[in-house]
Amino acid sequence: MNTSSHYKLKHFIPWTRRKIYKMFLLSIVPTTLYYFFDCKWLAIPWVPVALLGTAAAFISGFRNTQTYSRTWEARQIYGSIINSSRAFGIMIRDFIRDVDSTKEAELHKELIYRHFSWLTVLRFQLRESKSWENVKTKSYNREYLKYYKVPEWESSLEDELKPFLNEEEIKYILTVNNKSTQILAMQSEQLKELNKGGFVTDYYYAVIENQLKDLYDQQGKCERIKNFPYPRQFSSINLYFTNVLCLLMPLGFIGEFSKLTEKFGENIIWLTIPFSIIIGWVFLVLEQIGESTENPFEGSANDIPITQITRNIEIDLREMLGEQDLPTPILATNNIIM
Template sequence: MNISSHYKLKHFIPWTRRLIYKMLLLSIIPTALYYFAGCFWLGIPWVPVALLGTATAFISGFRNTQTYNRTWEARQIYGAIVNSSRSLGIMLRDFIRTPDSAVHRDLFYRHFAWLTTMRYQLRESKPWENVKTKPYNREYLHFYNVAEWDGKLEEALQPFISEEELHRVLATKNRATQLLAAQSAALKALNEKGLITEFAYVSLEAQLKDLFDHQGKAERIKNFPYPRQYSSINLFFTNTLCFLLPLGFIGEFSKLVDKYGSEAIWLTVPFAVLSGWVFLVLEQVGECTENPFEGSANDVPITQISRNIEIDMREMLGETELPPAIQPMNDIVL
């Protein structure tokens, strides 16, 4: 997530420079053919270009709205995880009646393990994600680090759970689910020992159910891509429009040749580049907003959120040696 007031041009222009090169090529070639080779048939009426532009604007607006909704829903899910985690922490601390601080610590730390496993699972790459496959995104990766790509889940979990539980969890497919299941089993054992009342036990299990719900919602966004048919049609429409834009501008600026000379036709290039760049950038921005957990600079900052939850819950335990908060790198925090 970018936390500055806006993206700076020194970042945005290089990120979209390939789009500028593309529009320059699409604009200069037909204009040169018109000017030097006398291919006057390249100038087409503006009406079909305008009609296609209107359709493209609608589909681009629809796509960007839906991809933004995916990102906003992902942020809402992690906001709910924050609230549920804080509630779980205060209930674990106060409902479990034992002077043994290790009991509280084990339950708290298992929750930290769940948060860690969740963010590692959500950062796994999917075939439809593009942060690692598209060159303009790969180049931008040097502005920030994705902690889940640099480290191993096993090492990240070691401070939170025992070696036996660690090996058992790592042997499963959905590790976050198994950690919540282990948390439930631990609560059940405490209830059977009489350390948790029936009402408190039911309330704590309800909190685990909420966490399961939040996990399922996050997994739905992670594992179900933005429908490919809408993504594809937007790409087709945008590229077709960018191909026709220079031809339409040639047709319009050819009307100025008699008054201002044949050089007026070269006005096609800057106007076509600017107009095409706008539509191509809308397409690229929508593409980079589709997957809010993939590890892009526009992701929901699940690493920072998880660390803030951990700090809050450690303070509930009375700990004073707290891990540092996640700091932004080049105004980007993940």
């Protein structure tokens, strides 16, 4: 997530520079052929270009609206995880009781620390790369990684779990397929044993189990966004429309500027190049921005900051346990926070 007021041009222009190169090439070739080799047939009416531009703008607008909705939904889900985690911490602290205060504190810590492990495993799962994601496959996104780090790519899950789970639990979790699901199952199993042992009443047991169900719901919503890409048919048609428009746009400009040669001279044809670059860049960048927004957990600079959110939840729940030695909040690097 970018925490500044806007992306700076010194970052944005290099990120999109290939679009500028592309439009320069697409415009200079037909302009040169028209001017030097008298290829008058390259001049086409502006009407079909305008109609195609309208269609491309509509499709781009539709795509960007939908991809933004995916990102905003992902942020809402993690907002619910924040609230549910705080509620879970309060319930564990206040509902599970024992005459031995030391044992009671140990139970609270064990359950809440296991919740930290669930948050950790979930963010690692969400940051796994999928075939349709773009951060590692597109060169301009790989270049932009120099401005920030994705924590889940810099460390191992096993090391991250060591402060929260014992060796036996870590060994088990690393062998299962859906690790976050099994951690919640472990929570439920321990709560059942605590209920049998009289550490938590039947009513409170049911309330905490319902809270686990809510965490499962939020996890499932995250998995739905992560595992189901923006429909490829809409993504493809936007790409095709935009590229066809960029191909025809210089020809349309040549047609329009050729009408002005008697008044302003033949050199006016060269205005085709800057006009094509500017307008084509706008359409191509809209397509690129939509692409960079459609996967809110992929590890891009526009991701939902799930690492920061997880750390903030950990700080809140550690304070509920009365701990003083708290982890430091995660801060932005070059205005990018993960």
